[in-house]
Amino acid sequence: MFRRIIIATALLFSICAQAETISGLTAGLDRQQGLFDFYWDDRKGRVLLQVDQFDRELLLLTGLAQGLGSNPVGLDRNQAGESRVVKFERVGNKVLIHQVNLDYRAQSDNPAERRAVEEAFASSVLWGFEIIAEEGSGVLVDFTPFLLSDQHGIAQRLKDAEQGSYSVDASKSAVYLPRTRSFPQNTEFEAQLTFAGSEPGKYMKEVVPTPKLVTLRQHISLVALPEDGYRPRKFHSRSGYFPLTYRDYATEIDQPMDQRLIFRHRLQKKPGSNEVVEPIVYYVDSGVPEPVRSALIEGASWWNQAFEAAGFENAFQVKLLPEDADPLDVRYNVINWVHRSTRGWSYGYSVYDPRTGEILKGNVTLGSLRVRQDFLIAQGLLQPYGKKDADTEKLKAMALARIRQLSAHEVGHTLGLAHNFIASTEERASVMDYPAPLVTLSGNDLKLSEAYDTGIGAWDKLAIRYGYGIADDAEQEFLAGIIEEAQQQKLRFISDPDSRAINNAHAESHLWDNGEEVLEEFQRMTELRRHALENFSAAANRPDVARSSLDETLVPVYYGHRYQSEAVGKLIGGLDYNYLYNDAEGESYTMVPADRQQQAIDSLAATLKPQFLTLPEKVLQLLPPKSYGYSRTIESFPAYTGVTFDSIAMAEAAAGHTFSILLHPERAARLQQQQARRGAGPGFNTLLAQLTAQALAHGDYEGLQAAVHQRVNHVYVHQLMMLAGNKKAPASARARANFELARFQHAIGEMKLFGDDPHGYNAHYFYEANRIAAYMAGDLEVEAGDIKPMPPGSPI
Structure with missing residues (x-):
């Protein structure tokens, strides 16, 4: 009898569960209708999603409605995440969100052929739900656990940025109703997620009130895929598109x-x-x-x-x-x-x-x-605060001109366009380049009126025609004609892989540069820098801020040559080339002429000389220790001198940047191979010989310039050791760096180091000789972080 009661009770529960309907379970709940209908259960704080579109492909998007506020971490307000195609699948009492693998396809009318590819490569089930009610063809699932999970990859981003190990704290997380709603073509959800962690990094400590608990708002969208009728367009390497x-x-x-x-x-x-x-x-x-x-x-x-x-x-x-x-x-x-x-x-x-x-x-x-x-750059150059009623209109105009250009640039990316870093060689042909402010020197006056361009470029117009222009007849001929037209107009396209890093080989494609001729622009910019440094004064800052803040205003002026230096460096061991297809005529690339490479070496070697790196005494007198209530930031000059301004560490950082260009292992390898092929011109050995001779020219300097020269030499030896010990560098470049260290050490051994030493050179060379000996014996390890870095330059 007892057994019969148990069976009857079980059957009753089973019947009740089967009889649970969507309308019954959701009675009295707030309903949102749209692409997907959902219900808000206020008593339990949950979102119940009605699914009746099984096996229909749609987009799943994630985003951040509230960001972290830290650029190095990169979790920003209104950030959009990856576009993923998914579909809901029903399997028994479960509903799965299944991501489709679109990297591998079979575009065929044969379903068996398509299935063969689908079954050959893995897909990803992102989540599974238990069905809690159903009615007709629809089912109801509790969508809340999915919404309160880290779908945007926030914890991984924090870990990658070395900010700590975090995970979602469900007890401190909840659906965010004001931005949870449904529309005919998209359904939007938002949740306030709290991540708990330990040992938070410095960026977390800077921006989060309680760094072990960080609360962000994650947005999730389910979006209908667009209707048929869109015609995909073929990519071409010179089209300018991603x-x-x-x-x-x-x-x-x-x-x-x-x-x-x-x-x-x-x-x-x-x-x-x-x-x-x-x-x-x-x-x-x-x-x-x-x-x-x-x-x-x-x-x-x-x-x-x-x-x-x-x-x-x-x-x-x-x-x-x-x-x-x-x-x-x-x-x-x-x-x-x-x-x-x-x-x-x-x-x-x-x-x-x-x-x-x-x-x-x-x-x-x-x-x-x-x-x-941008306003700060203009401030350091024009120094507008010398009069009681300072006129800053020119500075604001330059900053707003940059914002116009930046707005156009980033919108260009969302139209499908990639960076075109060679556009600056053709009269600012594209807003998709990274422009440096074009400041000109006229007599003793600096002009900002043409700092940034004021419209779309010739390249941009051609690129939009390629992507959006409508061909009357044959599309491929239409597109090929645009590529040919760009070539005839000498409008070129070179993008990130060949431009962004200082070790890239392309001789004409750079970031933050101006002008058609790299070396001429470098000479112009270094002259502008010299003028600005010689005339730098307290008028560079507002009268109602601490005098010690002149430090940060001076930074972009003193390091104003940094990006044009990188452009010059690409001439050394550099090539000029386009993204050619196999039907192109002529050579695939050309090497930069030997005499031009030597001019580039001479130009960069000049930036290592104390005359270039030493600030005028009258400028040094302007720079006191930090005022109370102020402190150094990442935008300040580096220092070894405690609270006081360090005029030698700033030179160390600048020299480190130049040597990182000249002694980059890939550049060294290219120099060696080019000299071997040509049989003439500057090679890596002649480059090192020139730098060593400059390092040993101690009789030319005294006072502060002598101290700067010695610090530059220290950086040079350090960078040679870095190259000699770099296991990723070619053996020939490592061998040459080792040999130059030995040559440097031998030259010091020939000196008489124990005589008069008014400028500290004897101790300096003795110390460097011992460092080289220790390195050669395996008793000294060197790292890039041993040299003071420049404050960040990008983005400008």
């Missing part, structure tokens, strides 16, 4: 498997007209203050010039974001204004359809402190 790459196993044997498409918005014309069906509209964050807001709108609007040149009428528009719009809503292309504790990078990122490359949303994040950095 590539979407995948492998197609259905291609013919004589065709490449790797397929490349460009990223771009959908843009269509009305029949028989240049008017568009739907314009591309970007919205500027309403939290941007004036006059920056107007500058952002104006700069972003420049792109309409390019679309007009491509044959569209009013196709690109910029407006202010409506008050009721969510910046992370996929329906809005947004230019976000992001505050951080320090200046940092701005970004242009796109939400896109991973199947085709169609851009669904442009998302720009602009760091708010960038405008102040």
Whole structure:
């Protein structure tokens, strides 16, 4: 009897569970209708998601509505995450979120062929839910655990930035209702996540009130994939676009498997007209203050010039974001204004359809402190505060000019465009370059009127035609014609892999530079720097700030040559080349002529001389210890001297930068190979011989210049040791560095070091000889961090 009661009770529970309906379970709950309907259970603090679209592909997006505020960590307000194609799958009493693997495909009408590829490569199930109710074809799941999980990869980002080991504390996390809602084509969720951790890093301590507990808001979107009708466009290496790459196993044997498409918005014309069906509209964050807001709108609007040149009428528009719009809503292309504790990078990122490359949303994040950095550069150069009523209008105009250009630049990325770092050689042909402020010296006056460009460039117009132009007939011929037109106009495209690092080989493509001729621009900039340093005064800062803050104002002036130095360095062992296809005529590349390489070596060697690195005494007299209430920051000069200004450490940092260019192992290898091929011209051995001779020229200097010379020599020996011990460097470069250390040591051994020593050279050379001996014996290890670094330069 007892057994029968148990069985009957179990059957009753089973019947009740099966009878649980969505309408019954959600009675009285707040309902949101849209792409996915969901219910808010206020009593239990949970989101119940109704799923009735199984096996339908859609986009899953993550983002941050509230950021950390630290540029080095990179978790910013309104940051958009990866675009992932997923689908809901029902398996028994479970619902899975399954991410589709689109890196490997078979674009074939044969379902068996497509299935063969799908089954050959792994996919990813991101989450599983138990069904708690169902009705008709729909089921209900508790979506809350997924929303309160770290889908944006916040904990990993903190770990990678060495800020500590953190994980979500569920007891301190909750759904954020004000930005949780559903629309016809997208459903939006937001959660306030608290991460608990131990041993927080310095950046966490800078920006989080309780560093062991950091609370951020994560945004998650479920978005319908776009309707059919979009035509993907093929990528070309000289088109200027980012590539979407995948492998197609259905291609013919004589065709490449790797397929490349460009990223771009959908843009269509009305029949028989240049008017568009739907314009591309970007919205500027309403939290941007004036006059920056107007500058952002104006700069972003420049792109309409390019679309007009491509044959569209009013196709690109910029407006202010409506008050009721969510910046992370996929329906809005947004230019976000992001505050951080320090200046940092701005970004242009796109939400896109991973199947085709169609851009669904442009998302720009602009760091708010960038405008102040440009103002600081102008402040140090023009020194406007010498009069009671200081006129700073020229400085503000330069800073706003940069913001216009920056707005256009980052929006360009969200249109699909990559950096074009060679554009500065052709009269500022693209806003997709990184521009340095073009400051000119006229007599004794510095001019800022042409610091930044004021519109879209010739390259940008061609690139928009390639990506968005509509071909009347054959598209491939149309695109090939644009590539040919760019070549005829001498508009080139070279991007990040060949430009960004100081060791890159491309001789013409650089960051933060101006002008067609690298060496001429270097001479012009060093002359401008000399003028600015000789005339630097207390007028560089406001009268109502501490005098010791002149330190930070002087930094971008003293190190003003740093990026043009990198450009000059790329001539040494450098090549000039384009992204050629195999049907191109002529040589694949050319080596920089030997005499030009020697001029580059001479130019950089000059930046190591005490005359270049030593500040005038009248400037040193201006720089006191930090005032009470002020302290050194990462924007300050380095120092060994405690609270006082260190005029030698600043030179050490500058020399370290120059030597890192001249003695980079890849550059050394290229120099050696080029000399071997040409049989003439500067080789790595002649470069080192020139630097060693300069280091041993102790009779030329006295006083502070002698002290600076000795510190530069110390850096030189240190960098030689770094190269000699670098296991990733070629053996030939390591051998040459070892030999030069021995030669340097031998030259010191020939000196009479125990005579008169008014400038400290005897002790200096004795110390360096002993360091070399210890290194050769394996008793001394050296690291890059042993040399004082410059304050950060990028972004400027």
